[in-house]
Amino acid sequence: MTSKTSPKVLISGGGTGGHIYPAIAIADEIRKRLPNAEILFVGADSKMEMEKVPKAGYDIKGLPIAGFDRSNMKANFKFPFKVIKSISLAKKIYNEFKPDLAVGTGGYASGPMLWVAGNNNVPYLLQEQNSFPGVTNKILKNKAAAICTAYEGIEQFPIEKVHYTGNPIRTEIFQNLPSKEEAIKSFHLDATKPTILSVGGSQGSRAMNNAWLEDLDQLIASGVQLIWQTGKLDFPKIKELVGDKYPTIHITEFIYNMKDAYAASDCIVSRAGAMAISELSIIGKPTILLPLPSAAEDHQTKNAMALVEKNAAILVKDADAKEQLVKEVVALANDEELKIKLSNNIKAFGKPNATQEIVDILLNLL
Known part of the structure; x- marks a missing residue:
């Protein structure tokens, strides 16, 4: 041997x-x-x-x-x-x-x-x-x-x-995170405003993208900023529809520097893949999960529910995203007590x- x-x-x-x-x-x-x-x-x-x-x-x-x-x-x-x-x-x-x-x-x-x-x-x-x-x-x-x-x-x-x-996750994601003030500069947003990070995986999430498009004006009126990773397929359409009309929205096809994206955000909207949840648990930001219903054996919903049952995340179903996502985001962004509770509870899952x-x-x- x-x-x-x-x-x-x-x-x-x-x-x-x-x-x-x-x-x-x-x-x-x-x-x-x-x-x-x-x-x-x-x-x-x-x-x-x-x-x-x-x-x-x-x-x-x-x-x-x-x-x-x-x-x-x-x-x-x-x-x-x-x-x-x-x-x-x-x-x-x-x-x-x-x-x-x-x-x-x-x-x-x-x-x-x-x-x-x-x-x-x-x-x-x-x-x-x-x-x-x-x-x-x-x-x-x-x-x-x-x-x-x-x-x-x-x-x-x-x-x-x-x-x-x-x-096992990439250590560079969570070690030595910059401050929000430093990180948000690369997204050309305002460090004093509540900032939402929307990540739909490498391919993007059409349900997530359509939900933002449905209630974009309500989101902007609430004073919330958005770092929006669209994925490759929807990026041209969203760029054309939204363009530079909204200075409080940063649109990108893919986020290469996740460390800055995590640091710049106050709340996160994400799919519920296992590796995404593992990263989010270590980052410890208040999170809304939108499980991919077509994932094998519906494992993303099961992953999300493991957190929801411990009051460590909020779940919005894919089919309900258009009606509920922006409402849930705005409510969370303005609820300091809930943000602290979700943040503390999701950190307990961090390894x-x-x-x-x-x-x-x-x-x-x-």
Whole structure:
């Protein structure tokens, strides 16, 4: 077996950023502690991990695995063949790399590889980002040596294996935040006014965008400012409709400097993806969540409800956004007591040391 200072670690997961970025964060922490460790990623061919992982400085192998399409059963004809081929390739990768440890961060890409690793008695750790586990992690749970979760009380996992660590997130997001006065300069807004940050994910949220457009005048009349990340698809339309008519609205397709955006805001409106919630919990700003209803197994609503039940966030349903979002935002912006309560309660979900704790558990498996 490889020495404890230079283990071979296999990391598998992907399909979405919510699976990829935690995997990269774990790899970075391993590399930081053990510079001689060998790390190999395994993902799904043609998915975003095949681009993002090499950019982060790691080797990756692709499998032809694809998810099961519940909305179009005919599209699943090739699914069994892809699984069989992926397992065969996973065996080849295993035999060539001979890992000492494995990590799965979810998504169907991790299924075949961790199944092969487990059958060869390689200890593996699962990292589950959501309050309701995905299909792959539920299948892999029995042979897992450890399971790290971002939420307490996930009944689908064996309690003796579970470690409540939180999700690994980018430390640069929350360390040394600038003051609101400094941060808001880049958005050309007024530091003395209540400022709302609207983030709908990398693709944007049409429901969120349409809700702002519906009641923009009411929002402006309330004295609230808006940093509005529209996403790529809606940006041209919104830029044309809104343009520079409103000096208290900053419109952008994508926010590259999230640190300044978080620091500039007093309240945040966001989708309820696991990684978004993990960041928001550490930032600790009063938050309104707008879960994406089409997310697999409606996990965004489940993520949001875990906070709502603890009075740590406000939930607005996607279908109700046009009628309710601006009203909820204006009410929250003017309710100092509620803002303090939401801020304090969401901070209780924050786990800034999640990555370090997960790697501690992983390396103990050696």
